[in-house]
Amino acid sequence: PPLSRILSLSDMENVATQILSHRAYAYYASAADDEISSMENARAFTRFFFQARVMRPVATCDPSTTILGFKSAIPIFVSGAALAKLGHPNGEINITKGAFNEGIIQMVSSNASLSPTAIMQASDQTQPLFFQLYKHRDDDIAERRVREIETLGYKAIFLTVDAIVAGNRERDIRSPWVLDEQDNGPVYYQPESVGTKTIEVNIFGTAGALIANDDRDMTWEKTIPWLRRISRLPIVIKGIQCVQDAILAAEAGVDGILISNHGGRQLDYSLPPMETLYALRRQRPEVFDQLEVYIDGGVRRGTDVVKAVCLGARAVGLGRPFLYAQSAYGEAGVSKLVQILRREIVTAMQLVGASSVNDLLPEMIQRVDWQTP
């Protein structure tokens, strides 16, 4: 269908399911074990309702914010997700350009189909890009990587800590593929970012192959000071899943935390990020003053974004929706995705009685213990 017919993120996903190869879709959509966390990430938002305020002036409504000091047109960003070329020959660059067009920030995956250099070169000079880091188990190799991305001009490091081993993703494991041999049509993936070797998919699936050399012994005491020593970039910990670790992150002095369960792809039954955010707001509100808090996982509507911002999230990330949008419509699909969310966010803000993100407050949210279908 023409892009003008796409009204929602689920419309976009529907198109993607029709055009993606079986294997690409299995890799993008899959999640761990019975995919409970993946499903519940989205459903968790249905337990949070608005206590909307009326009779407030909202004719002008500005949904913009800053993330680590960088301007963002709406409180969302692209959560780094691997292998965009599986869905479209231009890969991650579709997202880079779409993000620039719409004024939002892309976090580039360590396992992108394109190298950090290629993505930076395709970007606009004025456009901030963040980098998602999978730390190699060899400190020297990891250090070279960090220095490389800092030199290239990436503006922040999102250190992923929830993927020290790969989750058990059966849909992905059942459709094995070799990274540079796609079975239908042209070879889209050039494995630049993972070296020139062909990665054989084993019982751990694609993710297991991609993160095979990552550090499984990271600690607060060792890894954060190491990263601070070799880089001046802001550090965000990606993959915080409980209040206790949010506190430890604040004590470690990092600049932000991304509350995330990796889109349900790692530990099944890891609590939905929206619930963890709610617990943090109730139990430790001071943490929100010590660092920036973000969430990702299951965000599919503007109201999801507005709910999270009410509870104190600076911004929310989306992973799969960007992969689907660029697969289905390339750069234009990415722009459209952001435009849809922008419209939904502004409408929700106006109806809840907010003319800027500063007007979005915890007391506007009520958690209920019943669940909509």
Ligand code: FNR
């Ligand atoms: C991911 N994610 C991810 N995270 C990360 O830190 N490094 C990575 O390389 C990847 N790769 C990746 C590939 C694919 C196909 C998906 C779907 C996800 C996780 C991602 O950053 C994010 O946490 C989730 O995608 C958020 O959930 P939603 O928005 O997809 O529901």
